[in-house]
Amino acid sequence: MIKVENFESVTKHIVVDTSTQRVSRSCVLGGISLGNYSIAIDSGDSLEVGTAFHKGLESHFKVPVKYLFFTHTHNDHRGGREAFFDSVFLMSQKCRENMPKSVRLSKFAVETFEEKFVLEESDLSVEFIKVSGHSIGFSVAYFPKEKVLFAGDLFIVGSVNFGLPFMSFYQNKPKRTGNPEEYLVAFELFKKMDLEVIIPGHGDLVYDPQKFLKTQTAFFNGLKTHFIAAIAEGKTVEEIDMPQLEPIIKAYNIAEKKKPRSKNIRFLEHYLDTLKTSFYNYYSGKFHQV
């Protein structure tokens, strides 16, 4: 049985559990307390995880979980939603529109927003901002009082997926892939935020946000330059190799050390291929986003 009892207090009002992701395919689980109620950030990948998460939040903060915020449509973030029947589901309108039909949101209380939504309670507030990039309608949650950003799957940190961004297919839209330009716009927005911690969708918390954002921006810009040049030379996606940028070299080092080695190298290569497709599709203009 999965228990969410490893809540780590990030700040006075914020907790996370990063341990569940090691025993299931769940995302990082996090919550914010606004005094009279709390907000769950994503729900984990299964009802079992969601139930433990919900229970954990209530016993930690001793207030009801009034909102469940979805960063995006993917299953590892929404699979535990049934445990949050008493909560209002909060997500961007685009996220709602792109949820698979099987999710059946009509049985829940749902509140949506177009670009931005602010929850205020006492002297605290949380900002929910749609930035897209990773998937259609993708949004983040920012808690200015304690300078914490829940950035969801825009960032995958540490050894999970070799620390590389997951820019695969947009849910339900197989031909559309992650949008690197939207990532870059989001990074610029985050750089202007007063930040002390970034909580990613998978992996470890980031305690040096500005340095981290600089590295991520450099990586995306490095890939962008590489792909634009290769496409201008008339290369096809098969003819383009991934450039030897720092995060890719690091990813290979992680894969080399993981056991079984050959399986991990194969997975990394498949993963890099998906990243390559995303950049190629976007900069060749062949598959445009909605």
Ligand SMILES: [Zn+2]
């Ligand atoms: Zn995820």
